[in-house]
Amino acid sequence: MHVTATLPAPNTTPTAAAPTAAAAPVLPPLQIGPLTIESPVVLAPMAGITNRAFRRLCREYGTEGLAAGGASGAKSLYVSEMITSRALVERTPETMRLIEHDPDEQPRSVQLYSVDPATTAAAARILVQEDRADHIDMNFGCPVPKVTRKGGGSALPWKRDLFRAIVRAAVTEGAKRDVPVTVKMRIGIDDDHLTYLDAGRIAEAEGAAAVALHARTAAQAYSGQARWEAITRLKETVTSIPVLGNGDIWSAEDAIAMVAQTGADGVVVGRGCLGRPWLFTDLAAAFAGSNARVQPTLGEVTVTLRRHAEYLTDFYDGDELRACRDIRKHIAWYLKGFRAGSSVRNQLALVNSLTDLDGLIATLDLTAPWPGEAAEGPRGRAGSPRVVALPDGWLDSPELSETQRRQVAEAELSVSGG
Numbered sequence: 157m158h159v160t161a162t163l164p165a166p167n168t169t170p171t172a173a174a175p176t177a178a179a180a181p182v183l184p185p186l187q188i189g190p191l192t193i194e195s196p197v198v199l200a201p202m203a204g205i206t207n208r209a210f211r212r213l214c215r216e217y218g219t220e221g222l223a224a225g226g227a228s229g230a231k232s233l234y235v236s237e238m239i240t241s242r243a244l245v246e247r248t249p250e251t252m253r254l255i256e257h258d259p260d261e262q263p264r265s266v267q268l269y270s271v272d273p274a275t276t277a278a279a280a281r282i283l284v285q286e287d288r289a290d291h292i293d294m295n296f297g298c299p300v301p302k303v304t305r306k307g308g309g310s311a312l313p314w315k316r317d318l319f320r321a322i323v324r325a326a327v328t329e330g331a332k333r334d335v336p337v338t339v340k341m342r343i344g345i346d347d348d349h350l351t352y353l354d355a356g357r358i359a360e361a362e363g364a365a366a367v368a369l370h371a372r373t374a375a376q377a378y379s380g381q382a383r384w385e386a387i388t389r390l391k392e393t394v395t396s397i398p399v400l401g402n403g404d405i406w407s408a409e410d411a412i413a414m415v416a417q418t419g420a421d422g423v424v425v426g427r428g429c430l431g432r433p434w435l436f437t438d439l440a441a442a443f444a445g446s447n448a449r450v451q452p453t454l455g456e457v458t459v460t461l462r463r464h465a466e467y468l469t470d471f472y473d474g475d476e477l478r479a480c481r482d483i484r485k486h487i488a489w490y491l492k493g494f495r496a497g498s499s500v501r502n503q504l505a506l507v508n509s510l511t512d513l514d515g516l517i518a519t520l521d522l523t524a525p526w527p528g529e530a531a532e533g534p535r536g537r538a539g540s541p542r543v544v545a546l547p548d549g550w551l552d553s554p555e556l557s558e559t560q561r562r563q564v565a566e567a568e569l570s571v572s573g574g
């Protein structure tokens with residue numbers, strides 16, 4: 157039986173949940189190099205989502221919200237959306253905004269996407285030498301066709317030497333100031349071209365501090381189900397560093413089930429927290445051995461939505477319109493399962509100012525209770541399986557040809573999403 161806790165209002169102490177019998181932590185803290193992550197939960201990097209504003213919201217629920225679960229203050233890891241190494245090296249204004257952290261954000265985590273060792277080293281150097289990050293995650297999971305077509309993202313680990321050289325470059329730069337580097341990847345390109353076990357071994361040998369597996373192939377994109385059994389295999393294969401499981405965690409119960417089933421040292425949670433940042437309260441509680449869960453009313457959900465919009469306004473240097481354009485994509489996730497007419501939903505999805513947002517929120521039935529089932533389960537991107545676009549002859553050999561080397565260098569330009 158779940159004991160429910162009330163969603164905390166901003167800047168107030170969360171309402172305490174009823175005490176629960178078991179309080180033994182489910183897992184020990186996660187050790188990522190020198191960083192101790194008390195609650196073994198990681199916010200997955202999500203392009204266009206996990207900016208400083210959203211991370212702040214998740215952090216608040218992961219720490220302050222946890223007071224409701226009885227083990228307050230436990231920290232998790234909240235990774236930035238992916239940063240293209242080349243754009244960082246070029247210091248484009250948008251990239252410099254994306255690598256910002258709140259003053260109280262600790263550890264400061266940045267995900268890099270890269271396809272060549274030299275650019276990786278240059279980008280990692282900026283983060284490390286200029287003291288801009290405490291943790292670097294490397295993205296080898298992107299299934300977007302315009303990336304894989306050039307050999308980047310989830311296509312890259314197939315070329316084992318290139319993969320090794322990129323990981324080595326990042327680890328070498330990180331080591332200069334004790335900044336740990338982790339690797340995030342998929343199972344492989346498709347069922348006939350699995351890469352994760354070799355990639356896991358290589359990452360471990362090159363000094364990565366942890367590996368995270370999104371248990372799908374690139375061909376699966378976001379369709380079907382994550383194959384948690386692959387996380388088990390990876391855990392059996394990579395034994396000296398933490399293995400993190402990722403894919404289809406929609407609730408704290410799913411996270412606990414994944415750990416029980418796979419033996420993973422921690423979990424990485426993406427779509428499950430879209431429009432539901434208080435999932436981090438539930439996750440922290442669950443890993444602390446508590447069964448307190450947050451089940452907010454619509455009024456409490458809209459307080460969070462409003463706060464998210466405010467944080468985005470701050471993130472965009474006071475540009476309210478830009479913040480509102482950003483919050484629009486979150487509306488359907490926040491309202492999932494609640495009764496709200498299509499007219500108000502449509503208007504919310506076109507909102508232009510915080511005042512408009514307030515006016516529209518005021519028309520909702522704010523007393524509506526958490527809808528239960530209707531609000532649970534999958535949210536966000538789904539999609540269908542596909543044939544993975546790859547450079548000509550990519551699968552012929554795990555070695556990189558000269559032509560392929562040139563092609564892959566182009567893969568770093570204008571990418572987004574994982």
Ligand SMILES: Cc1cc2nc3c(=O)[nH]c(=O)nc-3n(C[C@H](O)[C@H](O)[C@H](O)COP(=O)(O)O)c2cc1C
Nearest residue numbers: 200201202203238295370403404425426427573574
């Ligand atoms: C909107 C969106 C953007 C994403 N962007 C990134 C990214 O920038 N880097 C990355 O490694 N993965 C990215 N991913 C993949 C997620 O990090 C995660 O691996 C995937 O969603 C599976 O986890 P989940 O089932 O918990 O969502 C993205 C996923 C989504 C839905």
